[in-house]
Amino acid sequence: QVQLVESGGGSVQAGGSLRLSCAASGYGYTYGSYCMGWFRQAPGKEREGVAVIYTGTGSTYYADSVKGRFTISRDNAKSTLYLQMNSLKPEDTAIYDCAGGGSWSRPDRITDWTYWGQGTQVTVSS
Numbered sequence: 001q002v003q004l005v006e007s008g009g010g011s012v013q014a015g016g017s018l019r020l021s022c023a024a025s026g027y028g029y030t031y032g033s034y035c036m037g038w039f040r041q042a043p044g045k046e047r048e049g050v051a052v053i054y055t056g057t058g059s060t061y062y063a064d065s066v067k068g069r070f071t072i073s074r075d076n077a078k079s080t081l082y083l084q085m086n087s088l089k090p091e092d093t094a095i096y097d098c099a100g101g102g103s104w105s106r107p108d109r110i111t112d113w114t115y116w117g118q119g120t121q122v123t124v125s126s
Contacts, residue, residue: 002026002115004098009120016088016124022081022098022117032076035101037113038083040094040122049107050096051083061107065091088124095119 008020020038024031037052051072052061060072071084081098098117105112 002100004100004115004117006096006098006117006120009096009122011123011125012088014089014124014126017084017086018088018122020083020085020096020120024079024081024100027079031079034103035105036074036081037099037101037105037107038072038096039099040096042094047110052105052107055103090124090126092122093124094122096122
């Protein structure tokens with residue numbers, strides 16, 4: 001059974017940084033064969049795909065709203081996904097979830113993503 005556990009959320013002032021982690025268990029040695037992503041949902045808004053990292057070449061996707069500020073990475077040996085968030089803005093405030101997809105999962109198609117973490121709150125104050 002795959003489990004994803006996020007950590008690293010918290011409260012920060014605008015312009016600050018946070019690093020989210022997502023520890024996966026249950027994938028075994030196949031973790032590196034699946035794309036992983038970060039999603040967020042703010043109150044009253046739809047869930048948004050923030051960043052995705054794919055297998056193979058490790059190519060990445062970022063939502064326009066976070067390009068140049070957020071960096072997604074993964075350590076396959078530790079089965080851990082990261083999201084480095086810099087220059088945070090109040091509009092980044094949301095619950096952030098990590099998700100495990102297939103070999104190629106679209107950030108705009110929630111049904112492509114099989115496994116979800118419990119979410120971690122990120123609050124950015126102005």
